[in-house]
Amino acid sequence: MPQMRSLARELGLAGFVVLTPVDAEDAPTPEQKATLDALHRHKIDLADRVLVVNPGGYVGESTAAEIAYARAAGRRVDFTDPR
Template structure:
């Protein structure tokens, strides 16, 4: 199967404090027939404690999701870009992935 034979794959990036916004973007893209890769843990939004080791593993996993994606969509209400998201944007750009934003930055 070639890229032309499958739906577009988009990786959602952004602060996990924007869990509701990410879920809505995921829903809209999914209804548009797009395969969505997104964070699976929303520690900032839920208050779930995450160890430094878990954070490092989740960050590395998200970079692999970017590797799989055709493009990256940054969910950034109010133009907010945190440190982890900035790192993901730089990673995506270095890999030649198009990056777009839900809000002007």
């Protein structure tokens, strides 16, 4: 999350509208996870581009699903670290 917050600030100051994931400090309940997944898909629907913050090239299961959703929706997907 620190890298996401820093990048969101940098992009925001450059004039971009930034939609970031919700920072869930503790593991969400299954209901909260479903809500967050739906929220993230809605943010992807609103986006022109998706920038994946993936330190060291790592992409987790949820993020991989969001990447697939974004690509299926025709969104450009870029990564902070090459995979």
